[in-house]
Amino acid sequence: MVYDIIIDPFVQMVEQPDFLLQVLWEGFVSGILYALIALGFVLIFKASGVFNFAQGIMVVFAGLTLVGLHENGVPAFLALLLTIGVMGVLAYGVERVVMRPLVNQPDIILLMATIGLTYFLIGFGELVFGGEPKRMIADELWLPTGSTAIEMGDGGLVILQHIDIAAAVIAMVMVAGLGVFFNKTRIGRALRAVADDHQAALSVGISLNQIWAIVWFAAGIVALATGIMWGARSDVSFALEIIAFKALPVLILGGFTSIPGAIIGGLIIGFGEKLGEIYWGPMVGGGIESWLAYIIALIFLLFRPQGLFGERIIERV
Amino acid sequence: MSAVTAVRHLPETAVEEPEAAEREVLLRVDNVSLSFGGVKAITDISFDIRKGEIRAIIGPNGAGKTSMLNVINGFYHPQEGTITWRGQVRRKMRPYEAASQGIARTFQNVALFKGMTTLDNIMSGRTLKMHRNFFWQVLHYGPARNEEIEHRKKVEDIIDFLEIQAIRKTPVGKLPYGLQKRVELGRALAMEPDLLLLDEPMAGMNLEEKEDMSRFILDVNQEFGTTIALIEHDMGVVMDLSDRVVVLDYGRKIADGVPAEVQANQDVIDAYLGVAH
Amino acid sequence: MEHQAISSDATTAAADAPILKVNNIEVIYDHVILVLKGVSLTVPKGGIVALLGANGAGKTTTLKAISNLLGAERGDVTKGNITFEGEQVQDLSPNDLVRRGCIQVMEGRHCFGHLTIEENLLTGAYTRRDGASAIKADLEMVYTYFPRLRERRQSQAGYTSGGEQQMCAIGRALMSRPKMILLDEPSMGLAPQLVEEIFEIVKQLNEREGVSFLLAEQNTNVALKYATYGYIVESGRIVLDGDAKALRDNEDVKEFYLGVGGEGRKSFRNVKHYKRRKRWLA
Amino acid sequence: MFYREAGQFKTSYEADQALFPIRQDRIGLGIILAIAFVVIPLTANAFFLTSIMIPFLVFALATIGLNILTGYAGQLSLGTGAFMGVGAYSAYKLTSIFPEANLILVILLSGVFSAGIGVVFGLPSLRIKGLYLAVTTLAAQFFLEWCFIRIPWLYNYNASGAIEVQQRELFGVIATGAAATPLTRYFIVLSIVIALTWLVSNVIRGRIGRQWMMIRDMDIAAELIGVRPLTAKLSAFAVSSYLCGVAGAMMVFFWLGAAEPSAFAISLSFQVLFMAILGGLGSLTGCYMGAAFIWILPVLLRVLLPSLGLSVAAETVQHLTFMIVGALIIFFLITEPHGLARLWRIGKEKLRVWPFPYG
C-alpha cells in the first residue's frame, strides 16, 4: 500500500522515461491551454476587479464566429479579421450595457452580471450558430497540424503535436505582450487603479468606459486565440464552455492579478494534474483530474493566501 | 432613565480624582519595536497607561500611533519589547483575546459593519457578554430572547447617551462620517472595556461635534472610570482632555508628560505642532 | 431659495467671470433619499471658496455632484444645472471634467491601495498629454511639497499611514495640473503642522498658478483663514454665505463653528451639557 | 398609502425585535401563508405543484443556506451543489439502512452530515478569503461529486450509479416514490421549508447571526471586538451546509425521485448562487424572490413562449429563454444591485412616502 503510493509511481517514471516525457509534455500543453483561458480572466480582473464569468462562453463564441463565417464562404483570414471585429463590438456592447451602469458596485454583483452575460451569449450563440459542434479551421489559418514523433533510445516515442507547439508559442507571446502592457504603460497603470477603486479612478480622470472597452476587447482576442487552440484540439462546441472552470484553480494559484501567474499557475496545474492522474489516479479509480487541480491550488493557497503572484491582500485597520 | 444620563447633571466639581501619577498602572509598554519589511514603524518605545486616566498619543503623520494601538490590542505583534497588562507580561495573543480581557477600540478609518444598522452595530459590541447557546438562539425563546432584550436595554442606554436615537435603524454605511464615528464609539462602549483605545475620534468633525464628542469621552472616563488612550490631531482637544501625553515622531518617543509640559517642549513644537498652540 | 447673504459685495465677487457656478441643484440618492434641496454657489476664477457645515449637511454630495461622481453612488442630480467656465457640465463624464481642468480630491483618501505611492501620483497625470518630462517635473514638485511621500514612494499606498494617504490623494490631484480643485476635507487626520502646510500649498497654488478651490471643511478656523468666500450648508440647503471675513465676524459662526464665544476659546472640558443646537433652519 | 406604520407604537423591545414589526407586513405574510397552504393545494394541477412549487421551495431553502454563508457571513461558496448532494446521499443511505425511520427525521438528520462535511471544507476559510475561498468550495464541489461516483456504497452499488428513492410512508400516507401524490409531497416540502426559514430567521437576528454579519462586513474589526473567526465562520458553514443538505435531500426525495451524481454538479451550485444574488444577499425574503425568479421564470417562458401563437422550435424556445433570463439578470442588477429584496424594500419605501416622490 505504502509502496504503491510512495515508491511505485516513481519506479514507473524511471522505467518508462519516454512515457514520462510524454506525460510532462502533455502536462505542459494542458498547462499552456489552461493558462490561455486564465489569461482572459486575469485581463479583466486586473483592470476592473471583475471576475468575468463569461470568459468561457466568449471562447466558444469567438471560435464559433470564426468557423461560422468560414462555413458561409468567408476566406479564413478575412473571417479571422471579421471575428476580431465582432469581439470588438461585443466589448463595446458589454461596456455600454453591462459595465457602465454597474460602476462602483461590489465585486459579487459584477460577477453576477457577467453570469447574466454568459446566459445571454449561450442563447444568442446557439440561436445564431446552432448547437452542433464545428471543426476548427486550423489548416486554413496556416496553423501547423500533424505531429512529430521523437524516437527515444529503446523504441520509446514522444509524440509532439504541432498545433500544441503553436499554442505554446502563441501563449508565450501573448503573455509577454500583455505583461509589458500592464506594467510599463500609462494605460496599464490606469487599469490597475480602476481595479482598486472605481470611484477614485473616475475622480482622477480615468475614463472607465474607455478602459473597460479596451480590456474586454483584449480579453475577446485572448478568447479567440483560446477558442482556436482548444477548438483545434477537439471541436468548437458549447461543451468547451465547461473547460473554463479549469481556469479557476489556475487563476487562484497564480493570483488573480498576475499575468505571469496565469502561465506559471497553468503549468503547475497542468503538470500536477497529469502526473497525478497518470501515476496515482488509477489507485482510486481514476478521474481524479476533476478535483486534483483544486486541491493543488488549495494547498498552495494555505501557504500564500493571495496566490503565488497575486497582489498582497491589504489587511489594515 | 439610566445612570448614564443622570451623571450628566452632576456638578462638575464633584469628581475629585487622585493625581494621575499616583494611580495604578494598567498597561505598560516596554521597549517595543515594530517594523514592516524595511519600514520601522515603532522603535524602542516605552510608556505606561494608568488606571482611570486619559492618555493622549500624538505625533506627526506616520509616526506610529496607530501601529502602537494595533500592538496594544494584539493586531500587530512587536518584534521586540513586552507589554504588561494589569501587572502581568502578556504573551502573544489574538485580537479577540485582547477584547475579552477588556480592551476595546475605535478605528482611524471607520471600521463599522456597513451592512448592519446602528443598533446592530452597537449590539455587536456585546458579543462577548452574551452566552446563550445555539439551541436557544434557534428557538429565539426563553433564555435567548431574555438575554437579547437585556442587552438591548444596555445598548439603548448607550444610544441615548450618544444621542443617536434617530438613526437606530439606519444602516451605518449611509451615515455621514461624523455619526459613523459616534456609532463606533458606541460600539466600543458597549463592550464595557477597561481600556478604551480611540484612534482620531474627532477627525472630520466640526467644532460643535468635537465638543459633543469630548463630552462623551469625559463622561465615559469619569462615570465608568474607563481608562482611555486617545490619538488626536486637534491640539485643543488633546490639551484639554488628556491627563498625560506621549509624543511620537518617526516611531520614536520624543516627549511624555502632562499637557502643559509637552506643549512647551521644543522638540514637540519642531516635529509636530509647528507653531506653539 | 432664500438665504441670508451677510455680505454686500458677495455679488460683486461672484460676478467677475465665475469659473464654477452651481445653480439650484437637487440630489436624490437611491431614488428616494432627497439630500440636496436646492444648492447654489459660485466660485470666482482664482478664488478659494469654503463650503462649511455639519456632518451630513451635504458638502460631499455637492462636490460629487459637481465632479459627476454621484452616478457611482446611485445618486442623481434631479434639478438645476452646473457650469464650469461658462459651459454646462452636468452631463459630462468625470474624466471629461478632469480633462477640462476640474478635479476632485475625495473625502477619506481613496488611494489605490495596491499601487505604490509614486504610481498613485502618476495616475493623477492620466489625462495629461504634455509629455513625460513635464510629468516628471510635477512629480518632483509634489515631492517637494510632501517630503514624506518621497520617503514612501515605493510603498504600496494601502500600507501607509492615514496622513500619508491624505497627502498622496492631494498630490495625485495636483498631478493633473488642474484649473480648479474640489477639496473634500483636506485637513482630516493631518497633524496640525501639516494642516497649515497644506493650506499654504493651497494658497501658493492659488496665487502663483491661479488654481481655484472649492473646499469642504470641518476645520472652520483654517478654512476661513485661507478662503476668500464661504458658504454654510445645513441639511442640504445653503443657509448663510458671505466673505470669509464677514463670516468670521458673524456671531453665530463664531459660536457654532469657530468656538470663540464672547469670552474667547472655551475649553473642551467645560462644554455645557444642555442642548446647544441652534440652527438657522428649525 | 396603505403601507404606513403611523399609529403603530412599539412599547417593548420584544415588540421591536419581532420578525415583522409592521402590521401590514404581518398581514401580508398571513395572506401568503394562506395562499401557500390553502389556495394553491385547492387550485393547482400536478405540473404546477411538481415542476414549479416543489422545486421552487427546495431551491428557496438551498438559497437560504447559501445566503447564510455568502450573504450573511460573507464567505463566497461555489460548493452548494455538492453539499446538497451530501444531504441527498445521506438521506438515501439513512432510509436504506433504517427503512422504518420517520421520513421527516431522516430528512432533517441528513442535513447533519452535510453540515459536518461543510465544516471540514470551511476550515481553510480561516486563512483564505474572498474569491480565493471559492477554490476550497470548488474543491469540495468536484471532490464530493467524484465521491458520489466513486464510492459505490453511497448508492448501494446500483449499476446505474444513481440513487432511486423508494416508496416511504409518513403517518400512513405515501410520501415518496412514484406513488406519492404531488400534493402530499408539496405539503411536506412546504412545511419543512417554512419551519426551517423561521428557525433560521431566529438565528440571524440573534448573537450568532450578528457575528456572521460582523465577519462579513469587516473581519478584522470583528476580531478586535471579540468574535472568534473560527467559531463564527465554521458555524456559518455548518448552518449553511445543513440547510443545503436538507434541501438536497428534499430535492431527490420529493421532487426528482431519483438522481445521478450529475444532478449535484457545479451548475446546481451556480443556479443557487444566482438565486441568492439576484434575490439579494443578506435577505431571507430575497431568497424566495431569487428562487422564484431563476426557477419559475424559465419554466414559464418555456411553457408560455410556444403558446404565444408563433410556433417556434423547442430549441429556439430554449435559446430565447437563455437570452431573456440573461438579459433580465443584467437588467435587474442594473436597476437594483442589491437584489429583488432591496427593490421590494424601495417599493415599500415609496409607498410609505406616497404621494410624495421621496421623503
Added chain:
Amino acid sequence: EDSIYVPLFSYRTGPFAGSGIPIANGMSDYLTMLNERDGGIGGVKIVVEECETGYNTQKGVECYELVKPKNPVVLNPYSTGITLQVIPKASADRIPVLSMAYGLSAAAEGKTFPWIFNPPATYWDGASAIVKDIANREGGLENLKGKKIGYIFLDAGYGREPIPLMEQLSKDYGFTLTQYPVPATEMQNQSSQWLNVRRDRPDYMIMWGWGAMNPTAVKEATKIRYPMDRFYGVWWSGGNDDAAAGGMDAKGYRTLNFHGVGTDFPVISDIKKYVVDAGKSQVDPAKFADNLYNRGVYNSMLIAEAIRRAQQLTGKKVVNAEDVRAGFEALDIDAARIAEMGMTDFMAPLKLSCEDHNGHNDVYVVEWDGTTWQRATDWFSPMVDVVQPLLVAAAEEYVKTNAPWPERDVPCAGE
C-alpha cells in the same frame, strides 16, 4: 379529437447537442413523413412535439411533467439518466417508455417492467457483441485469455451501465478489463485518459461515449497513434462527426450498428421527398441520412409500428397509452413488413413479447473509411445467453431496492 400525441424529448442545445441534433432530426422527420405521405398512422395524424432537455435530468423531469397532462402515448427520454428517472414515474402513471437501445438494460424484462421497452438491443448486448467481434478476429473466444481490453466511458449512468456485463465477460473469458472514466466536465479534455491508454497498451479499446466526448476521444486516440481498427465504439459513439473529427487518421475506427447507413433505402428517399425537399425539416442537407439521423428514423419507426400495432389490436383509430404499450409488446416486424416500410436491408426483423421487451436483436459493425461508415461485418447476434441471466438478476435486484415495486397488472398483449 383526431390525433395521437407523441412527445419527443430531444436536445439541440448544450454539450451533447452534437449527438442530439441528428437524432432529433431523424426522429421528427420520419413521423412528419408519415403525416405527409400517409396522412399519419392508420389515418390518424400524429402530433409531434419536441421538448428540449439539454440532456439534463432536471429538465427531463420537467418535460415529463409538462407532457403528461397532454396524454402522450409513449415517452422517448433520449438519455439514460432521464430514463432511469422516468421509469418509476411512468410505471405509476401508466405511460409506456421507449428507450431504444439505451437506458436500463434490465428493463428488457417485461414481467418486471411492463411499461418500459428498450429494443432492439441492450447495452449489455452491445458490450457482448463487441467482445464477440473481437473474439472473432482473434480466432475464437478462448483466445481472449490474457488479452487486455480498455473501457473508456462517460462517467454517468450511461457509461456505467455496461460495466457489470463486461466484468462478467472478463471473468468468463479471462481478459483483463481496465476502466478509463471520463467525467462529463472533462469530455473535451481527455489527454490523461489517453496517456494512460498509451501506457497500458490495451489490445482493444471499447468506448461508451456521447456528445462532445466522442470526437475528442477519436482525436486523442489518433494522437497517441492507437491502432484505430482496435478501437470500438458502442452504437452511440458512431456519429459521422464523431469519427470525422479524427480525419483520415481515424480510418478503421469501428462502431456497432443496428440499422442502415446512407440514403439507399426507399424510406429515406421518401423522407427526402416529403419532408426535406418540402422544407419541413431542420436538417442540414449535408448531414441528411448520416448515421445518427438514420438512428432517429429507426427510433420513430418503432414508435409508429407500435401505434399501428395498437390500432390493429384494439380496432380503434385513436389509441391511448395503454393501447400503445400493448402495441409494443405485440410488435412483430418481419421481413414483409420491413419491405413494406421501405426498410429492406435497413434493419433486422424485430419481435418483442410479454417477457422480452428488447429482442436482443442482431447487430453489425461499421468501420470508418475516412469519410463515411462502411459495413465491416455481417449481422450477428450478441451473447444473449450470457446477458439473459444477468438481466433476470438485475431486474430482481431492482425490484428489491425499489420495494414496493408494483406487480405487473396488465395482460400480455395478443393473448
